[in-house]
Amino acid sequence: MQNLRYVGKNLFLERVSIQNFLKKNKTPFYIYSENQIVSNYLNFVKTFKKTNPLICFAAKSNSNTNILRILGKLGAGADVVSGGELLKALKAGIKPKKIVFSGVGKSEDELKIAINKKILLINCESESEAKLVNKLAKNLRKKISIGFRLNPNVDAKTHKNISTGKADNKFGLSIKNFKSFLREINKFKNIKLEALSVHIGSQILNDGPFKKTLNVMNKLIKELKLNLKYVDLGGGFGINYSDNEKPINLNNYSKLVNNFATKLNCKIIFEPGRSIIGNTGLLISKVQFIKKGDNKNFIILDAGMNDFMRPALYDAFHKIIPITKNSSKMKSAIEFVGPICESTCKFGVYRKYQKLIENDFVAITNVGAYGSSLSSNYNTRPLIAEILINKNKFKYIRKKQNLQKLINS
Numbered sequence: 001m002q003n004l005r006y007v008g009k010n011l012f013l014e015r016v017s018i019q020n021f022l023k024k025n026k027t028p029f030y031i032y033s034e035n036q037i038v039s040n041y042l043n044f045v046k047t048f049k050k051t052n053p054l055i056c057f058a059a060k061s062n063s064n065t066n067i068l069r070i071l072g073k074l075g076a077g078a079d080v081v082s083g084g085e086l087l088k089a090l091k092a093g094i095k096p097k098k099i100v101f102s103g104v105g106k107s108e109d110e111l112k113i114a115i116n117k118k119i120l121l122i123n124c125e126s127e128s129e130a131k132l133v134n135k136l137a138k139n140l141r142k143k144i145s146i147g148f149r150l151n152p153n154v155d156a157k158t159h160k161n162i163s164t165g166k167a168d169n170k171f172g173l174s175i176k177n178f179k180s181f182l183r184e185i186n187k188f189k190n191i192k193l194e195a196l197s198v199h200i201g202s203q204i205l206n207d208g209p210f211k212k213t214l215n216v217m218n219k220l221i222k223e224l225k226l227n228l229k230y231v232d233l234g235g236g237f238g239i240n241y242s243d244n245e246k247p248i249n250l251n252n253y254s255k256l257v258n259n260f261a262t263k264l265n266c267k268i269i270f271e272p273g274r275s276i277i278g279n280t281g282l283l284i285s286k287v288q289f290i291k292k293g294d295n296k297n298f299i300i301l302d303a304g305m306n307d308f309m310r311p312a313l314y315d316a317f318h319k320i321i322p323i324t325k326n327s328s329k330m331k332s333a334i335e336f337v338g339p340i341c342e343s344t345c346k347f348g349v350y351r352k353y354q355k356l357i358e359n360d361f362v363a364i365t366n367v368g369a370y371g372s373s374l375s376s377n378y379n380t381r382p383l384i385a386e387i388l389i390n391k392n393k394f395k396y397i398r399k400k401q402n403l404q405k406l407i408n409s
């Protein structure tokens with residue numbers, strides 16, 4: 001995260017000292033660097049410059065309307081997985097013709113929104129869904145462009161809970177079933193197949209699985225002599241959460257993608273989420289209490305797993321750093337935990353850590369993707385604030401949810 005650094009002992013995001021910021025702003029909250037969002041997006045554009053794809057930001061990774069608006073202004077479209085995300089993307093000013101809709105269980109109501117708003121593609125994930133789209137389009141006297149999301153049966157070699165491209169996973173249509181549906185597709189007069197899509201998983205750090213998927217798609221499209229307007233290659237590009245990980249290098253893959261698009265004469269769509277927004281955000285939290293344990297001390301934070309689920313859900317590692325550095329050391333190992341009544345409400349064990357006392361502050365790093373978007377009201381806790389930093393300025397892009405309203409709802 002290039003926009004995060006210590007100046008002396010104090011942590012700065014862009015030009016804002018977090019310590020100073022905390023004098024007037026209550027924890028826990030998410031805080032993002034606008035500069036980092038913009039540079040991640042422009043880097044992605046640069047990597048695939050030759051191909052000039054449509055980049056549909058995966059709104060599930062962070063669906064804050066202000067963030068969608070920043071990306072929309074840079075030219076991004078949106079990949080949405082619910083009617084709610086679709087309406088948020090539109091509210092953020094993203095044009096319907098830059099929106100693709102994925103998801104295995106889209107409801108009738110959601111599909112009607114997509115049809116009425118005339119989005120670019122509904123990426124169907126089953127024969128039943130395609131038939132339902134056809135029926136709804138017929139009732140509305142429309143002909144709808146669809147894509148089919150395929151399950152290429154490729155192992156993304158990532159955490160099992162974020163692997164989506166194996167035959168065992170619920171996502172997409174198997175190639176066999178796609179071929180058999182294709183034989184009867186002409187019966188369905190209100191849909192038109194314009195695209196194929198794939199998304200094999202998330203946090204993929206090696207380009208091997210992407211190359212394999214590209215081969216599967218290439219072979220299939222040639223074998224079936226499909227004339228497609230779009231091929232949607234999904235997202236999934238990994239970032240480095242720890243110092244010994246490297247983010248994926250896409251240079252080689254981008255050449256293959258360019259060849260593929262040129263030969264098939266189709267427009268490429270990507271759906272990146274994490275690689276655009278993951279390293280842009282911090283979760284700032286206060287040390288509420290410190291409790292002695294037998295083998296380690298518990299640093300009890302005011303942020304909980306309802307605010308940030310990734311460690312509980314995926315055993316994910318997110319480095320925790322102090323807001324103000326010092327040179328003293330904790331005497332024993334520590335575990336950062338949150339207040340939620342679940343043993344999985346914990347954020348990491350450190351054998352050695354600088355001295356922390358109650359009321360100190362820490363930052364959980366790289367939480368921009370699947371952080372706030374996965375948060376919940378579990379334990380009847382209000383959703384926390386989200387703040388956007390731009391150089392030395394800040395703005396609240398989501399206020400903390402009002403507790404009384406939450407209780408009354």
Ligand SMILES: Cc1ncc(COP(=O)(O)O)c(C=O)c1O
Pocket residue numbers: 058060061079102103199201202203234235236237271272273274275369
């Ligand atoms: C269909 C689809 N597209 C794109 C993404 C974004 O993936 P990532 O954030 O890993 O780029 C996801 C997330 O898993 C997804 O399910």
